[in-house]
Amino acid sequence: xxxxxPGQKFVASYSGGKDSVLAVYRAAGAGLAPVGLIxxxxxxxxxxxxxxxxxxxLRSAAGSMAIPVTLIKTTGAQYAENFEKALAEAARGGAGxxxxxxxxxxxxxxxxxARCANTGLIPYFPLKNENRRRVVYEFIDAGFLAVITIVxxxxxxxxxLGQTLTRDVADAIEACGADICGENxxxxxxxxxxxxxxxxxxxxxPEVIERDNYAILSIDAPTF
Numbered sequence: 001x002x003x004x005x006p007g008q009k010f011v012a013s014y015s016g017g018k019d020s021v022l023a024v025y026r027a028a029g030a031g032l033a034p035v036g037l038i039x040x041x042x043x044x045x046x047x048x049x050x051x052x053x054x055x056x057x058l059r060s061a062a063g064s065m066a067i068p069v070t071l072i073k074t075t076g077a078q079y080a081e082n083f084e085k086a087l088a089e090a091a092r093g094g095a096g097x098x099x100x101x102x103x104x105x106x107x108x109x110x111x112x113x114a115r116c117a118n119t120g121l122i123p124y125f126p127l128k129n130e131n132r133r134r135v136v137y138e139f140i141d142a143g144f145l146a147v148i149t150i151v152x153x154x155x156x157x158x159x160x161l162g163q164t165l166t167r168d169v170a171d172a173i174e175a176c177g178a179d180i181c182g183e184n185x186x187x188x189x190x191x192x193x194x195x196x197x198x199x200x201x202x203x204x205x206p207e208v209i210e211r212d213n214y215a216i217l218s219i220d221a222p223t224f
Contacts, residue, residue, distance in 0.1 A: 004097050004124045006031030011090040011121075012099040013112070014039050014069065016053040016061060018146045018165065019101030019127060019181070021191040022139045024067075026126035027099045028196070035095055037062055037069040038086045044075065051188045052150055056221035057203055061190075064197040080115065087119040097122040103183055104129050132181035136170045144194030147203075148187050149217045155186045158215040162205065165189055190219060 004010075012024045014037035028034055039058055040049040047054055048071075055071060062069035070089075074082040087098060098121045102108040109125065116123040127135055139146070146165040151158055156178045163169050170180050178186040193200035202222050209216040 003122050004032065007033065008097055008122075009033045009035045009095050010097040010099050010124065011036040011038055011087070011095040012067075013101070014058075014062075015051045015101070015188075016048060016058055016191065017051050017101075017189045018139050018144065018191055019103065019135070021101075021144060021146075021194070021196065022135065022142075023099050023101035023126045024065075025142065025144075025194075025196055027124065030126070032097070032099075032124075034067050034099075035093065036090055037065075037067050038083075038090065038098075039069055039071050040079065040083060041071040041073045042075075043073050049079075050185075051190065052216055052218075053190050054220045057190065057201065057219065060201050060221055061192065061197070064193075064199050064201055066198065080111075084115050084118050087115060087121055091120050095121065097124045099124050099126065101125075101127060103127045103132060103135060103181065105183065132179060132183060133170075133174075136165075136181050137167060140165060140167055140170065142195055144191055145200065146189040146191045147217070147219070149190045149219060150188040151215045152186050152213055153215055154213040155184075160187060161208065161215045162217050 014020045042049045072082050072086045100112045113123045148163050151161045174180040203219045204222045207218045
C-alpha cells in the first residue's frame with residue numbers, strides 16, 4: 001500500500017462508474033477510512049464529466065454509500081485547477097490520501113499523482129497494473145450492480161447501452177474486439193447497488209442521446 005496505512009482517511013475520485021467504486025471498496029477493505037467523494041461535473045453539459053451522470057443520481061448513490069460527495073463544477077479549461085482546489089479542501093478536512101480507480105494507463109497515473117503532489121495528498125491506486133478481466137470479474141462477483149450508460153459506437157455495438165454488466169455481457173464486449181474493462185473509453189457505467197450500498201439506487205431512462213459516435217443513456221433520478 002506504499003505510504004498509505006490502515007486507518008488513513010481518504011477522499012476518492014468518484015465518477016459513478018465501476019472502477020472508481022471498486023477502488024473505494026478495495027481501499028475500505030484494506031482498512032482505510034473514506035471521508036468523501038469528489039466528482040468532476042461538466043457545467044456546460046449539466047452532468048458529470050466522462051460518465052454523464054446527473055447530480056441527483058450522484059448524490060443518491062453517495063447517500064446510499066454514506067459517503068458525502070462534492071461536485072467539482074468546472075469547465076474543461078479549469079479542470080485541473082478546480083480538481084486541485086477540491087483536493088486541497090479535502091486535505092484541510094483531514095484526508096491524507098486520494099483514491100483513484102485507474103488501472104494501467106500511465107498518463108492517468110501521472111496526472112492524478114501531479115494533482116496530489118500539488119495539494120499534499122498521497123495518490124493511491126488500488127487497481128494499479130492488475131489484469132483488466134480479473135478487475136471486471138471481481139466487481140461483478142462482489143455483487144455490484146452497474147448499468148452501461150455510454151457506448152462508443154465506433155468500437156462497440158450500441159446494443160450494449162442500458163445493459164447491466166454481468167460476466168456474460170463483459171465477455172460479449174470483449175468478443176466484439178473492445179477492451180473488457182472499457183479502459184480506453186469503449187463504454188462507461190453507473191453503479192447503482194452492491195456491497196457499499198445500503199439500498200439500490202432507483203433511476204429512470206428517459207431517452208437515448210446520440211452525439212457524434214457516442215450513444216448515451218440519459219438516466220436520472222425518478223420524480224415521485
